[in-house]
Amino acid sequence: MNRRIRVLVADDHTIVRQGLVSLLRESGQCEVVAEAGDGMAAVEQALAKKPDVALVDITMPRLNGFEVVRRIREALPDTRILVLTVHEDEEYVLPIVSAGADGYLLKNTAATELMAAVLALFEGRHYFGPEATRAIAERLRNPAEMPVDPYQRLTPREREVFHLVVTGKGSKEISRLLGISVKTAENHRTRLMEKLDVHSAVELVNYAARKGLL
Numbered sequence: 001m002n003r004r005i006r007v008l009v010a011d012d013h014t015i016v017r018q019g020l021v022s023l024l025r026e027s028g029q030c031e032v033v034a035e036a037g038d039g040m041a042a043v044e045q046a047l048a049k050k051p052d053v054a055l056v057d058i059t060m061p062r063l064n065g066f067e068v069v070r071r072i073r074e075a076l077p078d079t080r081i082l083v084l085t086v087h088e089d090e091e092y093v094l095p096i097v098s099a100g101a102d103g104y105l106l107k108n109t110a111a112t113e114l115m116a117a118v119l120a121l122f123e124g125r126h127y128f129g130p131e132a133t134r135a136i137a138e139r140l141r142n143p144a145e146m147p148v149d150p151y152q153r154l155t156p157r158e159r160e161v162f163h164l165v166v167t168g169k170g171s172k173e174i175s176r177l178l179g180i181s182v183k184t185a186e187n188h189r190t191r192l193m194e195k196l197d198v199h200s201a202v203e204l205v206n207y208a209a210r211k212g213l214l
Helices: 014-026 039-049 065-075 090-099 111-122 130-141 156-166 171-178 182-196 201-210
Strands: 005-010 030-036 053-056 080-085 103-106
Touching (some): 005 014, 005 039, 014 030, 014 111, 039 065, 065 080, 090 103, 090 130, 103 111, 156 171, 182 201
Parallel strands (some): 005 053
């Protein structure tokens, strides 16, 4: 390899993030160009640094990993995205792969496999751990059973409003933060709740908790 791999590490647990940063630096193959402790910072750092590979957790504050992956994929198609998480269920694997993840590993993965995954993504390949591979293979065998996640049907703006609502923001504050009218904010809120089949902010928070979107 002619140069080191430029990596962004996004994880809200400081000790985990620091451990990953140390491991990557000690490998001699990577340069950690940015760190982020929440989803919004992860997207901001990715846009600023344009890393070769982004290591992203799923459950993060301010913006969950699903949305981080989607935004990085749309804005930076050349950045490869490796999801590193504790979640092994297909309800997490399938949506985040659909959102644009190039690899998926559990956090109990050995350091050697993590480095193999980072190198594979850097070289333009994909890398999925055994848990993710099983989930994907099962759905390929049974495509008719593929679950449809209504969250994936939300528009980008509706997703922004979704995350603001579940963090306790009202229509006026959402209006101010997004630079839209209060009426428009309320319309987005109404439409996203209809799509998710929820009827109150409490139900929306419960939905977010079940889906790991908090």
